[in-house]
C-alpha cells in the first residue's frame with residue numbers, strides 16, 4: 417500500500433469511527449431525551465462531560481462537583497454509591513495504610529481506582545481532588561469550575577465506548593436510584609416543634625416500632641397495611657386527582673400509646689414529625705406559614721386536639737368570617753380548610769394525625785366522613801398487648817403467671833403505660849409479674865367499689881372506623 421492509499425484508508429477509518437461515535441452519542445442523547453424523566457435528564461446532562469478519544473476503545477465521562485444542587489446531584493449520588501462499592505481489597509489497603517486511625521473512611525483517595533461491574537460492563541472510577549498549583553482542565557487534574565471560580569473535585573469514569581447508551585440509559589439512573597435508597601435508609605429523622613410561627617428541628621430518636629407497640633394484632637395489621645398502601649400509591653392519587661395525604665385520628669385514655677403509635681409510624685415510614693402546638697399560633701396566616709414550611713414525607717401531629725383550639729368559639733366561626741377584625745384569628749374551620757386546600761395544591765406524602773383523650777368532645781366537623789381517613793381506638797391493655805409488653809421488657813413469651821394476668825386484664829381497665837410501669841419495676845420477672853398481679857387486683861377492687869357510677873364506655877370496642885371509601889383495589893399502582 418503506497419503512502420497516498422494509506423492516508424485515504426486512515427482518513428476513511430477516522431471518518432467511520434467519528435461517524436459511529438457521533439451516531440452513538442446521538443443515540444444516547446435520544447435515549448436520554450425520550451425515555452428518562454425530565455428531572456433525571458437535567459441532572460445527567462448538567463453533571464457530566466464526555467471526552468471522546470477517536471482512536472481508543474475507551475470512553476470517559478467526567479462527573480464534576482458543583483455548587484448548584486441539581487448539577488451536583490450526580491456527583492453527590494456517585495460519592496454515596498461508591499461507598500457501597502469500595503471493594504474489600506481497597507478497605508484492607510486503606511486499613512493497613514491508616515493503622516493508627518480507628519475508622520476507615522469509605523471513599524476513594526485522590527487518583528485511586530475502583531472497578532465497578534454493572535450488568536457485565538466494567539467501569540473504572542477515579543476521583544480527582546484539587547491540590548495547590550494544579551493546571552486547569554488537564555485530564556488527570558482537578559477541573560476549574562467557571563461558575564464558582566474554583567477548582568473542584570471530579571470523578572473520571574472510563575468504560576468501553578460501545579456501552580455509552582447503557583451508561584446513560586441505565587447505569588447513571590441506577591446510581592441516582594441507589595444513592596436515594598442509601599440516603600433514605602441512613603436518614604436521621606427530625607422532630608420539628610413550632611416556636612411561635614417557625615419550626616425548630618431536633619433529631620427524632622423515638623424507639624417505638626410496630627413490633628414493640630402493644631396493640632391488638634388485627635388493628636396493628638390494618639394500620640400497617642394502610643400505611644404501606646398509602647406510600648405505594650403516588651400514581652393512584654395522581655390518577656384520581658386527590659392530594660397524596662392521609663389523616664388518622666387516634667383516640668383513647670392517657671397512656672394507651674397514642675404518642676407511641678406516632679413514633680412507630682414515623683420510624684416505619686421514615687417521615688419527619690411536625691408537632692404543631694396550636695397555642696403558639698394565633699393567626700390563620702401564621703398557621704398557613706407553618707403548613708407551607710413543611711417538607712414532603714412528613715407527619716403533622718396535633719396532640720390533644722380537643723384542648724388545642726378554643727372550641728367554645730367554634731360555632732362562631734361563620735360569624736367570624738364576616739367579621740374582618742377577627743377574620744384572621746385561628747379557628748377549627750381555618751385549620752381544616754388549610755389542610756384540605758393547601759395540601760391539595762402543594763406537597764405530597766403528607767400524613768396528619770390528631771390525638772384526643774376524649775373523642776366525644778371533638779367537633780363534629782372533624783369527625784365528618786372524609787375528614788380523617790381512619791379513627792383508631794387506642795384501647796386498654798388486653799392479653800395480646802400484655803404479651804408484647806412482657807416480651808419487650810423481659811424477653812419471655814410464656815410464664816405460669818400469664819393465665820392469671822390475662823384473666824385479670826379481661827376484667828380490669830389498665831392502660832399499656834400502667835402495665836409497662838409494673839413490668840419495669842424489677843429485673844426479676846417473677847417479682848415484676850407478681851407486682852402486676854397485685855396492681856390489677858387493686859384496680860379491680862377499686863372498680864368494684866365504684867360500680868354503679870354509670871360510667872361504661874368499655875363497650876366501645878370499635879377499634880377502627882374507616883371513614884373514607886376504601887381505596888379501590890381494582891385500580892392498579894403503576
Ligand SMILES: Nc1ncnc2c1ncn2[C@@H]1O[C@H](COP(=O)(O)OP(=O)(O)OP(=O)(O)O)[C@@H](O)[C@H]1O
Pocket residue numbers: 628629630631668669670671672673674675676677773794832833834836
Ligand atoms: N401501646 C403501647 N405499646 C407500647 N408501649 C406503650 C403503649 N402505650 C403506652 N406505652 C408506654 O407508656 C408510655 C406512655 O404512653 P404514650 O405517651 O404513648 O401514651 P399516650 O396515649 O400518648 O398518652 P397521653 O394521652 O397522655 O399523651 C410510653 O412511653 C410507653 O413506654
